[in-house]
Amino acid sequence: MNWAQILFNSAVTGSLYLISAVALTLVYGLARFPNFAHAEIMALGGFIGYFVAEQLGAPLPLAFVFAFAVSGLIGYLSYRGIFKPLADRGASLIHLMVASMALGFILRHSIGEIWGFSPLTFNIVWPAYDVGPLRISLNWLILIFTAVVVGVGLHLVLTKTKIGKAIRATASNPKLALSAGINTTRVLVITWFVSAGLAGIAGLFRGVETRLSPYLGWDILLPTFAVAVLGGIGSFYGAIVAAIIIGLAENIGVVLLSQAGLSTEYRMAIPFVILIVVLIFRPQGLAKAFKGN
Amino acid sequence: MDPILIYGINALVYIGIFAIVALSLNAEYGYTGLANFGKVAFFMIGAYSYALLVQAGVPWPVALALATLISSIFGLLVSLPAIRLREDYLAIVTLTFGEILRIFIKSEDWLANGVWGISIPPVFAAGNFTAGLWMNLALVFGLLAVCFVFMTLLANSPFGRIMRALREDQIAADAIGKNRITYKSQIFMIGSAMAGLGGALFANFVGYIAPESFLPIITFTIWMMVILGGPASNIGVIVGAAAVQLFERGTIILKDYVTLPIDPTNLQNILFGVIIITILMVRPSGLFKESKINTLGTRRAMRWLNPSSK
Numbered sequence: 001m002n003w004a005q006i007l008f009n010s011a012v013t014g015s016l017y018l019i020s021a022v023a024l025t026l027v028y029g030l031a032r033f034p035n036f037a038h039a040e041i042m043a044l045g046g047f048i049g050y051f052v053a054e055q056l057g058a059p060l061p062l063a064f065v066f067a068f069a070v071s072g073l074i075g076y077l078s079y080r081g082i083f084k085p086l087a088d089r090g091a092s093l094i095h096l097m098v099a100s101m102a103l104g105f106i107l108r109h110s111i112g113e114i115w116g117f118s119p120l121t122f123n124i125v126w127p128a129y130d131v132g133p134l135r136i137s138l139n140w141l142i143l144i145f146t147a148v149v150v151g152v153g154l155h156l157v158l159t160k161t162k163i164g165k166a167i168r169a170t171a172s173n174p175k176l177a178l179s180a181g182i183n184t185t186r187v188l189v190i191t192w193f194v195s196a197g198l199a200g201i202a203g204l205f206r207g208v209e210t211r212l213s214p215y216l217g218w219d220i221l222l223p224t225f226a227v228a229v230l231g232g233i234g235s236f237y238g239a240i241v242a243a244i245i246i247g248l249a250e251n252i253g254v255v256l257l258s259q260a261g262l263s264t265e266y267r268m269a270i271p272f273v274i275l276i277v278v279l280i281f282r283p284q285g286l287a288k289a290f291k292g293n
Numbered sequence: 294m295d296p297i298l299i300y301g302i303n304a305l306v307y308i309g310i311f312a313i314v315a316l317s318l319n320a321e322y323g324y325t326g327l328a329n330f331g332k333v334a335f336f337m338i339g340a341y342s343y344a345l346l347v348q349a350g351v352p353w354p355v356a357l358a359l360a361t362l363i364s365s366i367f368g369l370l371v372s373l374p375a376i377r378l379r380e381d382y383l384a385i386v387t388l389t390f391g392e393i394l395r396i397f398i399k400s401e402d403w404l405a406n407g408v409w410g411i412s413i414p415p416v417f418a419a420g421n422f423t424a425g426l427w428m429n430l431a432l433v434f435g436l437l438a439v440c441f442v443f444m445t446l447l448a449n450s451p452f453g454r455i456m457r458a459l460r461e462d463q464i465a466a467d468a469i470g471k472n473r474i475t476y477k478s479q480i481f482m483i484g485s486a487m488a489g490l491g492g493a494l495f496a497n498f499v500g501y502i503a504p505e506s507f508l509p510i511i512t513f514t515i516w517m518m519v520i521l522g523g524p525a526s527n528i529g530v531i532v533g534a535a536a537v538q539l540f541e542r543g544t545i546i547l548k549d550y551v552t553l554p555i556d557p558t559n560l561q562n563i564l565f566g567v568i569i570i571t572i573l574m575v576r577p578s579g580l581f582k583e584s585k586i587n588t589l590g591t592r593r594a595m596r597w598l599n600p601s602s603k
Contacts, residue, residue: 036388091577093328093381097381098573099569099570102513103566105510105565106563112556222388225385229382265400266400269393269397272390279375
């Protein structure tokens with residue numbers, strides 16, 4: 001068993017979950033409902049990247065920029081057009097969840113209408129390197145690097161900048177933040193934009209690594225929820241630690257599954273089992289251990 | 294037999310099956326406020342239990358009853374860890390349960406033939422298509438009537454008032470000494486049983502089921518029926534089920550008559566999303582208002598409070 005490779009693969013999986021879960025948990029903590037359309041926003045990011053890189057032939061970094069921008073715009077529009085009006089009318093948590101699911105359906109089938117439902121693949125061949133027992137592909141390195149940049153970047157934004165402090169204040173007590181003169185609507189707009197943008201990037205990474213389909217986000221959504229819940233909803237630092245844990249659990253779990261002669265399809269069930277166990281024994285997630293505010 | 298009549302009966306059977314499942318979600322969400330986003334899982338359990346039992350030679354009425362029972366047991370099992378959770382966690386857990394169950398059926402070929410699916414031998418008037426259709430129609434509507442009467446009685450019973458109390462204010466329900474966990478588990482069992490019954494009827498009617506027949510869109514469709522028709526209105530959700538089914542069929546038929554620049558299935562799903570968001574914005578209570586509690590006691594109290602009314 002090549003444990004070095006398994007650890008490295010865990011870092012790759014964890015990095016992907018980190019980007020998508022940090023994005024999800026930012027909005028979850030602020031808007032206080034799980035955005036099920038997160039899955040389709042990830043898929044959208046993948047397809048926008050495909051459009052820019054493959055259909056227009058532009059360089060790949062540009063694809064990431066567009067994936068971030070267009071997904072972010074969709075996030076902004078969905079907040080302005082759907083979730084803010086609903087929240088202003090006093091919609092219940094369940095209604096907000098149903099609305100996010102409805103938005104997901106609109107997005108998924110719009111994507112399906114434009115690009116079709118059959119899987120598409122990127123025509124990029126990545127150089128791979130053999131480092132000792134490890135086989136490392138360049139796109140994995142970029143993914144891990146991006147996850148680190150996202151983690152450190154958001155950490156700096158949340159702790160050092162005015163908007164970061166406003167985000168934390170709004171998440172912990174929206175009414176108090178409002179009365180303290182923070183423009184909470186602006187905070188939410190920015191958070192929705194950044195969250196959806198990061199989701200788009202996560203989706204594009206997934207698309208580059210495997211293949212693109214309108215259902216792409218659905219496969220990452222459940223582990224993403226597991227990471228967000230394990231980390232403690234709304235907790236940015238909890239999500240980082242949880243992403244590493246889930247990444248490890250999934251990759252080690254797959255090895256154990258195949259050794260036990262079970263279908264590796266069950267890898268999707270591993271985050272679910274962790275999710276259930278966490279919810280039973282520690283519904284607040286790991287958040288308490290990391291909460292600085 | 295006239296193809297239009299066949300089509301009509303077919304549509305009615307589907308409406309009846311989904312009305313039963315919509316009633317089950319109404320018990321969970323409409324009356325009790327439980328966000329079960331894994332409705333399709335219990336629908337699937339009912340369908341597969343029924344199919345496997347009939348294949349094993351169990352007589353169909355027994356299989357139908359057992360499928361309902363098995364679904365309710367699964368409802369209890371899922372409710373044990375999930376029911377204590379907040380609404381959003383409950384939604385995530387039930388949604389995930391549906392997906393995991395589908396993976397399980399797909400991966401375990403020995404159980405139900407995996408991705409290839411299983412066919413169910415026709416139980417009604419074997420070989421006679423028309424008679425089978427009528428029998429299915431009678432069976433589905435008979436059971437829908439039973440479920441409707443059951444739900445109406447339940448909603449007006451003391452149990453039904455606890456359901457509404459749990460939805461409105463859990464802490465107050467606790468304060469009057471009602472153990473919410475027990476009640477919620479029981480409601481989850483009732484809801485899962487009815488969803489399983491719907492699934493068994495579905496399996497019996499279509500005669501072939503595969504994991505791909507149970508995609509998350511079914512859950513979404515059922516939610517749409519309840520939200521459109523009006524949560525906590527039993528008539529409302531049946532009307533909602535009929536409306537959603539007819540709309541679904543309407544867009545499919547449309548493609549034979551109108552050339553659209555967009556694929557009708559995609560269009561239909563996009564419109565589903567748009568409609569549900571519109572309802573949530575414009576009329577969150579749905580088409581039908583919540584049914585009032587109707588018991589001898591409330592009628593007398595209303596007469597006493599308001600003597601001029603009849």
